[in-house]
Amino acid sequence: MPRVSPRKLDPQLESLILEILYNLVGKLDSKNSKTTILALLTPEERLMLGKRIAALLLLKAGYTYTKLNQILKIVPATTIQIKNRVRANQKTFRDLTALLEALPETQEFYKTAKEIHS
Numbered sequence: 502m503p504r505v506s507p508r509k510l511d512p513q514l515e516s517l518i519l520e521i522l523y524n525l526v527g528k529l530d531s532k533n534s535k536t537t538i539l540a541l542l543t544p545e546e547r548l549m550l551g552k553r554i555a556a557l558l559l560l561k562a563g564y565t566y567t568k569l570n571q572i573l574k575i576v577p578a579t580t581i582q583i584k585n586r587v588r589a590n591q592k593t594f595r596d597l598t599a600l601l602e603a604l605p606e607t608q609e610f611y612k613t614a615k616e617i618h619s
Contacts, residue, residue: 556583558607559614561598572617 510518529537538547552573559569566580587594601607 553579553583554601555610556580557587557594557598558601558610560584560587562611564614564618568618572614
């Protein structure tokens with residue numbers, strides 16, 4: 502699993518780095534987003550982010566923590582962390598899951614998760 506260096510960045514520099522990231526993501530169109538993600542992130546980083554997004558969908562669909570952990574092969578602490586973030590940022594995650602549920606791949610994901618769950 503990817504790890505961030507334990508050496509701390511200057512807080513102002515860290516803030517600027519994250520702002521650049523947020524602005525970059527916001528400016529990407531669908532054509533360039535996949536290419537950019539593939540270029541910037543390692544396979545492990547992409548999978549980690551993808552599993553967090555999948556966990557959001559499964560939580561919204563009513564899966565238990567145990568089933569979610571089994572399906573996505575994540576540890577309970579990750580599930581709890583995601584659930585806590587959802588509680589703290591309800592509107593953001595409500596908007597995000599609405600966007601995700603509009604994607605055609607999401608319905609295929611739900612179908613596959615249900616087959617694994619059975």
